[in-house]
Amino acid sequence: MKCRKCPGKAVLSIPRHNTALCSPCLTEYAHAQVERAIGREKMCTKEDKILVAVSGGKDSLALWDMLRKLGYQADGLYVDLGIGQYSIRSREKAEAFAESRNATLFTQDATPDESIGIRELADLVRRPTCATCGCIKRYQFNRTAVDQDYDVLATGHNLDDEAARLMGNVLHWQQEFLEKQSPVLPASMEGFAKKIKPLYRLTEREIAAYCVVNSIDYIVQDCPMATGSRLLVYKEALNVIEQASPGSKQSFYWGFLDQQRKKAKSDQPSISDQDRATLHPCEECGQPTSATICSYCKLMAKAKIHQKVS
Amino acid sequence: MIIHLSQPDRNLELQGPKQVKVILKELKIVAETVLVIRDDGLLTEDEMVRDSDSIEIRPVISGGA
Numbered sequence: 001m002k003c004r005k006c007p008g009k010a011v012l013s014i015p016r017h018n019t020a021l022c023s024p025c026l027t028e029y030a031h032a033q034v035e036r037a038i039g040r041e042k043m044c045t046k047e048d049k050i051l052v053a054v055s056g057g058k059d060s061l062a063l064w065d066m067l068r069k070l071g072y073q074a075d076g077l078y079v080d081l082g083i084g085q086y087s088i089r090s091r092e093k094a095e096a097f098a099e100s101r102n103a104t105l106f107t108q109d110a111t112p113d114e115s116i117g118i119r120e121l122a123d124l125v126r127r128p129t130c131a132t133c134g135c136i137k138r139y140q141f142n143r144t145a146v147d148q149d150y151d152v153l154a155t156g157h158n159l160d161d162e163a164a165r166l167m168g169n170v171l172h173w174q175q176e177f178l179e180k181q182s183p184v185l186p187a188s189m190e191g192f193a194k195k196i197k198p199l200y201r202l203t204e205r206e207i208a209a210y211c212v213v214n215s216i217d218y219i220v221q222d223c224p225m226a227t228g229s230r231l232l233v234y235k236e237a238l239n240v241i242e243q244a245s246p247g248s249k250q251s252f253y254w255g256f257l258d259q260q261r262k263k264a265k266s267d268q269p270s271i272s273d274q275d276r277a278t279l280h281p282c283e284e285c286g287q288p289t290s291a292t293i294c295s296y297c298k299l300m301a302k303a304k305i306h307q308k309v310s
Numbered sequence: 311m312i313i314h315l316s317q318p319d320r321n322l323e324l325q326g327p328k329q330v331k332v333i334l335k336e337l338k339i340v341a342e343t344v345l346v347i348r349d350d351g352l353l354t355e356d357e358m359v360r361d362s363d364s365i366e367i368r369p370v371i372s373g374g375a
């Protein structure tokens with residue numbers, strides 16, 4: 001197969017764009033999509049300090065790589081969840097990436113006590129591991145971004161992630177989640193970092209290919225806790241549809257974003273307005289929450305009580 | 311040919327030569343969910359894999375949100 005842009009040999013076909021690209025053209029394509037995402041959604045500028053949520057997987061490392069190559073000031077934060085070999089290996093990948101590129105990486109432990117990982121913590125509070133993990137990661141990333149004076153927090157969510165999440169939210173008509181499914185969430189109030197998803201225009205397959213072509217060594221193994229997750233079921237379904245009808249994933253998610261934009265133009269309260277009305281500082285830690293005490297502090301309090309008992 | 315698959319890690323053998331597209335079809339793998347790699351290089355679906363080749367079929371779908 002030949003590259004559609006130059007005389008080179010194609011390494012990846014991209015049916016949704018009816019194209020096939022060689023290694024340099026694939027890299028150029030990925031960079032252009034990220035630049036377009038950033039520009040269109042007014043995500044950040046080259047003056048902003050960006051903190052990238054790094055997991056050691058393909059998405060976050062590709063994102064970090066691209067932001068740096070495009071001239072953005074991007075540092076990384078890795079949260080160690082203490083999930084056995086998976087965490088050890090993914091941390092190694094994140095650290096090796098940072099070291100070889102002379103990039104700044106912060107690392108943090110998810111739980112205050114090194115002897116218990118996220119799995120044990122989730123068991124203690126009797127909540128699903130992924131929900132506990134999500135709560136802790138959101139907290140640590142937001143906290144670090146705000147404490148270290150970063151302007152923007154960037155995550156590696158891609159088109160597949162967003163389309164799958166949208167499918168879940170639509171299937172269950174979760175209106176309040178639908179409203180927050182934008183590639184940009186503003187720093188709606190003091191204590192909340194602005195959040196951006198610069199990879200929302202790229203599929204997982206394109207991002208993985210970008211990593212292979214650019215020698216980015218990432219952890220291929222998926223988080224063992226995610227096995228059988230609902231999100232994976234939606235992704236599988238969407239990929240079957242995509243195979244039969246290329247472009248379905250992007251028209252599903254991007255079409256949704258267009259609708260949201262139209263809605264925003266009419267006079268509905270913005271996310272910032274809603275947040276300001278419902279959120280206030282947590283009594284324990286000062287991070288924004290809609291309750292008296294934020295879900296992270298509640299989680300940690302429960303974990304402490306259980307530890308004392310056991 | 312030897313095919314390396316992940317999650318769980320395992321190897322399997324198929325008789326070559328065969329086109330990538332055909333290999334994926336025989337293994338009932340949706341092309342959109344994997345990359346096919348030979349010697350650190352990506353293979354497009356029309357590429358031929360020889361009987362003496364080793365390839366990796368690498369999943370690209372991750373489940374964490």
Ligand SMILES: [Zn+2]
Binds near residue numbers: 008022
């Ligand atoms: Zn080319």
Ligand SMILES: [Zn+2]
Binds near residue numbers: 284295296
């Ligand atoms: Zn709190």
